[in-house]
Amino acid sequence: VPPTAVSLLIHWRKVMNESDLVRKHYNFTGRLKDVVNWSGISTSDVLFIAVCCFIILENAMVLLTIWRTKKFHKPMFYFIGNLAFLDLLSGISYITNILLSGSYTFKLTPTEWFVREGSVFVALTASVISLLAIAVERYLTMIKMQLQSSGKTWRAFLIIGICWVIAAFFGSMPIMGWNCIDRMSSCSTVLPLYHKTYILFCISLFTLILMTIVALYIRIYVIVQSHGRNLAVNKAPNDHSDKLSEKSHALLRTVIIVLSCFITCWTPLFIIFAVDVVCDTGKCQILYELKWFLALAVLNSAMNPLIYMFTSKQIRSAFLRLLPCASWTWPNGKSMIANELISKSDSSQCQKDKPDGNES
Template sequence: MAMESSLWSTCDYSHNVTFFYNLVGKKISVEWESRDVFVIGLGLTVCLIVVLANLMVMAAISMNHRFHFPIYYLLGNMAAADLFAGIAYINLMLHTGPWTSTLTKEQWYIRGALIDISLTASVANLLAVAVERHQTIITMQLHSKMTKRRVVLLIVCIWAVSIIMGLVPSLFWNCECDLDDCSTVAPLYSRRFLIFWAVLNLLTFFIMVAMYTRIFFYVRYQISHMSQHSSEIRHRQTVFNLMKTISMVLGAFVICWMPGLVTLLLTGCWAKTATPTPTRSSVWS
């Protein structure tokens, strides 16, 4: 029994994608079903809308000199991350269903890495915007005094961290050397990595929500106790309106991603571990 368990944890890189799906009991469609066609058609349509919408946002920020401030550069970078997410999901739609079994492990890892990179970049951008707004609005300013050079450096760091996080599963934190740790959601990923990734993103969400909640109530308090000078009223109302817009963006993002992250966390924590069976053993070759 100990020898069998040892073999089950031995690194063997000859397994294909189908092996890992069979291992965790996740079915790969053999033929196209009407549901598959509908999901892919709807998914591609939504992804194209996301790509076009974010291209318009990036173009508007680039061409309008009134938006050449740190907060708008960060929002533009967030649009770039969302555009990248749209492209990542287009790639997913074109490599899912019956096509999954034709993927090499490298192609499968690339498919997952693109999604990981886009989500990490979006979350990191939202966190950067939250920190920038907190620093700026607590002093009741409309725009940050951060230099363009620092903003560019921050954006580069965001993408560098995102790319690293996207490459982690394919480089070393996967279940190819520990088949008991394979995830039912992403069969080649380690369940421990998915738990770490979900907890990290959920923790970031809670931090951002706490920061925006503090800013929101602070601004409301300041507006209710400020003088009646018209220029001061307009300035603070502009700040408040900008905060409401950013808060709605954050709220929509959290609502869209929270269910998936919670699902990843629960699946990673309570999913059954894979155990070798005769049917699975037949796939080893």
């Protein structure tokens, strides 16, 4: 190994174990006073933790629903399950971030600090890439006009695995060297050890991916409209393709709402990061109010399972079967599940749709 490489390695190990380095960066970016004045977990932090616990619980229920419902063992629902798992991890990450904030921040080594902040970036990157994978899957599915993708299951898990590898790589870039240690003039105000160019790179990447997703859904909309016109002209009685198209549209509507919710909740935080990149250190006071923009981003993880529940009847019915109150009866003498299944079909169809132990 060349002597210069050895000296750089020794220097890097020394820097990453310097306990006072985090304090120096917070002091330079003007964030030190906020941390020093921290007086313990506040009421807003308790509320934040409660919301995160709710996020963990509801997304765990979504994962359990997909696992226990055999008809959901298809590529599209695996992608949805991956999003739910990411939302669950996000809830855990946010709680960890709160508990290790304040005065605990200066007890962290730079390596630990990078792990604390990088976990959020990993979850965000994986979520964005997963949304792209869902958009591609929906596009290919709509071209074939099938309810579920005809692709192999192993292919879906391979794509999900690639999403995680890419997310882990991007999230670990700062700890591998793309940071502002020893270059404080380039430090982010929001994330005092992150280099501004890394923040800009992430914003540009996420924006490009989201624009690609939107373009795919516009194309999907055109395909759906064209298919709908063809059905209107050549419709046969009890046409199977009509029913298939209706189910496809319902699932498409679900993922579009998920995407819209993601963009709505995360755009303000992206704007804050963009301001951070162009603003000189200590000049933009809005950068010190990050927690409110982060709170909006966190709500996205709580809203996704609710979107699945309210926009997909099949997911809602399967989800309700996991609840202890699923066996409760209404005044009409029928259970909650029966009422759910009968809402758009007669009682004989309901009996046929009841679970037989293999599928919901």
